[in-house]
Amino acid sequence: xxxxxxxxYIEDTDAGGIVYHANYLNxxxxxxxxxxxxxxxxxxxxxxxxxxxxxxxxECQYRLPAQLDDLLTVETVAGTPRHCTVAFEQHVMRDGKLxxxxxxxIACIDATRYKPARWPEDLLSAMTLxxxxx
Numbered sequence: 197x198x199x200x201x202x203x204x205y206i207e208d209t210d211a212g213g214i215v216y217h218a219n220y221l222n223x224x225x226x227x228x229x230x231x232x233x234x235x236x237x238x239x240x241x242x243x244x245x246x247x248x249x250x251x252x253x254x255e256c257q258y259r260l261p262a263q264l265d266d267l268l269t270v271e272t273v274a275g276t277p278r279h280c281t282v283a284f285e286q287h288v289m290r291d292g293k294l295x296x297x298x299x300x301x302i303a304c305i306d307a308t309r310y311k312p313a314r315w316p317e318d319l320l321s322a323m324t325l326x327x328x329x330x
Contacts, residue, residue: 197273197326198231204266215262221254224286224298227270231284235322246307247316252281253301260295262288268295274326280304280312282323 208219228249232238242249262268268290275283281303288296306313315323 197271197329198227198234200227200230200270200272202226202268202270204262204264204268206264209264213264215266217258220256220258220288220296220298223268223270223288223296224272224284224300227272227286228284228300228302230270231272231274231326235319235326237319237322242316242319243307245316247313247319248305248307248310249302250305251300252303255299257297258295259297260290260293262290262295266290274323276327277315277320277323280314282315 202223204215208215210216229239232242239249268288271287271289273285275285281301284298284300284302286298286300287294288298304313304315304319305311
């Protein structure tokens with residue numbers, strides 16, 4: 197599992213100072229990007245290897261609102277990888293309280309053909325280790 201702290205800025209909110217619902221997807225994306233970075237990978241190096249990671253399916257559960265200036269933590273953990281997909285469970289927390297839960301299926305694809313591809317061995321190992329430690 198990795199954690200990412202982030203602040204809610206005015207640009208994240210609606211007219212009432214509440215985080216606009218679609219912005220939680222941005223928070224999840226940042227969480228997965230930092231999960232990759234913590235495992236020694238980044239999007240540019242994967243693309244250079246002809247590997248792209250794309251959202252295949254998304255499930256969201258909104259529990260409590262985040263507000264302007266809140267300090268949030270995005271927790272990200274990878275599930276057990278399959279042939280070319282993995283499910284990430286992600287939580288957006290404030291002071292230990294769950295505000296938002298996202299389940300995001302990510303697919304590995306060939307970046308030029310846009311077809312499903314097997315996970316690179318080094319990334320597969322990192323995901324497998326993360327899912328075993330969850």
